[in-house]
Amino acid sequence: MKITEVKAVYPKYQHLLAAWRVHFWQIVVRVESDAGLVGLGYGGGGVAAVEVVNRHFRELLLDRRVDSPADIAAIWDDLYAASLPYGRRGLAVMALSGVDLALWDLLARAEGLPVYKLIGRRQKEQVRAYATGVDPAWYRDLGFTAHKFPHRWTGDLAEYEQAANSAAQARRLFGPEALLMIDSYMSWDAVVTQEMARRLTEYDIYWFEDVLTPDHLAEQARLRELVKPVLMAGGEHEFTPYGFAEVARHQALDIWQPDVTWCGGITATLRIIDLAEGVGARVVPHRGGEVWGLHLMVATACDDLAEVLPSQHHVPNDQLWFDEPTPVNGYLSPTEAPGFGVTLNEALI
Numbered sequence: 435m436k437i438t439e440v441k442a443v444y445p446k447y448q449h450l451l452a453a454w455r456v457h458f459w460q461i462v463v464r465v466e467s468d469a470g471l472v473g474l475g476y477g478g479g480g481v482a483a484v485e486v487v488n489r490h491f492r493e494l495l496l497d498r499r500v501d502s503p504a505d506i507a508a509i510w511d512d513l514y515a516a517s518l519p520y521g522r523r524g525l526a527v528m529a530l531s532g533v534d535l536a537l538w539d540l541l542a543r544a545e546g547l548p549v550y551k552l553i554g555r556r557q558k559e560q561v562r563a564y565a566t567g568v569d570p571a572w573y574r575d576l577g578f579t580a581h582k583f584p585h586r587w588t589g590d591l592a593e594y595e596q597a598a599n600s601a602a603q604a605r606r607l608f609g610p611e612a613l614l615m616i617d618s619y620m621s622w623d624a625v626v627t628q629e630m631a632r633r634l635t636e637y638d639i640y641w642f643e644d645v646l647t648p649d650h651l652a653e654q655a656r657l658r659e660l661v662k663p664v665l666m667a668g669g670e671h672e673f674t675p676y677g678f679a680e681v682a683r684h685q686a687l688d689i690w691q692p693d694v695t696w697c698g699g700i701t702a703t704l705r706i707i708d709l710a711e712g713v714g715a716r717v718v719p720h721r722g723g724e725v726w727g728l729h730l731m732v733a734t735a736c737d738d739l740a741e742v743l744p745s746q747h748h749v750p751n752d753q754l755w756f757d758e759p760t761p762v763n764g765y766l767s768p769t770e771a772p773g774f775g776v777t778l779n780e781a782l783i
């Protein structure tokens with residue numbers, strides 16, 4: 435089939451109180467084909483990425499044929515090359531991610547298959563979900579057996595104690611078998627990270643996430659050796675196989691966390707998974723519990739751990755996608771519906 439129209443939209447989100455972190459500037463990309471089908475993708479980058487898609491990628495996509503994953507990979511390479519002068523990382527690749535996911539959705543719908551079947555052999559019946567956020571008792575009640583909580587370092591020494599209190603509370607709520615992780619969102623440094631590893635030993639933390647910024651890979655690699663057995667996770671702010679090749683070269687992280695809707699879509703993440711396997715790193719996609727990551731996870735060697743952000747109990751959230759699978763007893767599974775299996779909430783478009 436041939437591509438006949440491409441349009442990116444920034445949704446009319448209603449709940450914007452906590453700014454960027456609520457919606458991550460997520461955009462919707464819609465691709466139409468001469469087969470009368472529509473593919474929908476989810477990207478990042480906000481209105482800037484919308485402009486990249488509508489004013490640049492669209493003209494390169496019209497009349498292109500999409501009949502196989504190889505066609506999508508060729509399109510990915512062409513759009514990456516065309517946007518290279520202003521792209522390579524960040525907004526342009528977040529825009530490319532939305533296009534890539536829309537093309538996978540389109541092709542899967544044309545074949546009448548869920549996306550995971552287009553990617554490859556099913557390797558997991560379901561995926562263990564972990565809940566990220568600050569409402570651990572609610573997550574426990576929802577059936578999660580793995581949980582990640584945020585911790586921000588601002589320089590106040592009392593924050594060591596706060597981290598220990600959060601870890602103790604989570605361990606008490608979830609029990610000795612649960613996986614517990616901490617995301618510092620690039621606020622720790624080498625000293626804080628090592629001190630946290632020492633002080634939190636009794637709570638058996640599985641990984642520390644994003645302790646440094648992605649520009650400090652050599653330091654990250656050094657720290658990785660110093661905080662064992664705690665694993666080092668990161669990568670939600672890294673892009674494309676070219677970016678992750680640097681993570682591999684430095685042996686910077688135990689656990690790679692590409693965001694499928696930011697790092698270049700499924701096409702890029704499949705290449706990133708190959709790179710990770712080459713250096714013995716594990717892949718746990720950022721927000722992997724959303725359909726865009728979930729289809730990839732069940733059909734690849736990704737670890738059996740999918741991130742879900744359930745918000746907080748009784749806090750309203752925009753529902754942009756209908757029919758998203760929700761965790762049952764802490765486990766997630768994609769549906770058999772064609773494409774990614776979700777429907778767009780047109781009221782927000």
Ligand SMILES: [Mg+2]
Pocket residue numbers: 617619643644670
């Ligand atoms: Mg994170």
